Amino acid sequence: MHAPMMPRSPISRQPLTPRQHFNQTAGFIFPPNRSCPSTPRPLTPKMMQLRFGANSPRPSPFYSPSTNLVQPFSYTGPVTQLHPQHKRLLSQKRRLFQRKSEAWDPYCNLMTAKEKEWITRLQMIQLQSENPYLEDYYYQEYYRRLEAKMAEEELGIRSKKEPPKLTTPYITKTDVYAPVVHIEGSLGQVAVSTCYSPRRAISAVHAVQSHRLEEQKDTRQQRLEILSKIEKLFIALLEVEETERMKTTVLSEAEERRLVEKAQRKVEHIYSQLQLHNSPDSGAEFLPFLSVSKGKTLLARLLPFLKKDSALKILQIIASNLPTLMSRDTEEALPVLYPSLQKVIGGLTFSQLIDVLKDLTSSESLSTYECLPLACQNKFGLTLLYALLSHGEKLLSSGVPLEPSIGDFETWTDVIFQVAGQLSQCSLVEPLLLPSNLLTLFCRYLDKRTVHQLKSNLESATGCLALPS
């Protein structure tokens, strides 16, 4: 039954003779009497040659024992283990080869069989996959066709009995290991190459964030969240602005209406997104966004599109949280809000103005005596204050019926006096804009001396003349 396959190494029923091993180029012949216990069919010489010769295809460890004709390289268990058959053969080979080699090469076998096995095992691990038909298509297909051909040729009758092939994954490639190691205190990550991934790419973003203080992590996370939110809202805002620009082009009435509606919806969306961050009416709705300079820019550009009461709300929030905003404004980005806010102020009624002034002078837990000096020391704060006062003056002198609420005028005069006192005492920063009717305002309420003092103070701050009454 076992005709000689190769001219140099005939198959025999005995275990492999030493002669067979001396041939470095000959493939390893699987002795027929040591066929795999689970093999349903006996191995034919031709099949064995193809399997194990020098030209044999790569072994497939994925066929289950019952279906595979030959599987000397099947691994079972979580750790790659060589098939017992394979083990036996290796030890045999080792023994015989050693005997021969030592005769002429005293330095041989520096690399022990164990080490060789280890490397082989590593290589086999890298070959394994859960879906070999996908990842190793050509090999699988080749092997399958070969076997089919063999089966057909030699065991034509039995071909119908061939059971369906199963591919069982042996080892699920574990993803639990840490491919990158973050050394504490270092800026980056170190890639650890393993046999699963010899060259692992390091992601640019910190995937692992352990050993960090909870607060630090939170604020950092929050900041990132806010920034990403701002990005998204900015895109929406840009679309709104685009719509605004398109209005100048010739559009049909229906189209224009649609566009306007769409833009309005977007504006409302942005507004609600900015507000939703905290509980409504808490007084701190827009603060997280306002604390970031990009958020300030966003709001500044959003304000012109907002309805009056929404814009007023934002102005109120800013006024009441001015100390916080000023302290957090490390990049001095607050002035970017000024132009839009000025327009909003310009549309306020007297009562609304008084409310805003109240917010500004008694924000949070600070008293007026603390708020105002702070505001005076800050460019934005001071300018805002000036703008409010200027608008009040404008309203008062315009002759338009003011419809004030109860106590408005008192608050107004109080504020004037307080502000005047502050302005004359402390050193002022240069405001973004100095309204021309300020002194007129002060003249109305204060005595000449105070006014004079104020004037000189204002002028020294700005370096230009405050217009006389």
Add this chain to the structure above:
Amino acid sequence: MNYVPGTASLIDDIDKKHLVLLRDGRTLIGYLRSIDQFANLVFHQTVERIHVGKKFGDIPRGIFIVRGENVVLLGEMDVDKPCDTILQQVSIEEILEEQRLQQQAKQETEKVKMQVLKDRGLSIPKADNLDEY
């Protein structure tokens, strides 16, 4: 005697004489004694062979450990086949001298070329001998 038939494995090449060409252009010949999963190689009784024209010279180097990524190609050498049919082996001093002369000539031509290019307003950056990623 492939432990893992069908795959490319250096296991079968252990203890055999090999010739390896490195990325820096060196040619080493030695007995491959040990490998690892990255194809780092341990060579024994290594000889660096320098070729200049039809002449070559061998410089004995002892034990070499080559990092796997620096290997361009690696092949087993037939111990029985004669190697000096066309090539002529010379002494180390001679081959080094020949190499020096070759390098010098190369540099001269390179210099002339660069000058000519410069005169025409072109500057072609010279690729280094080593790979650049």
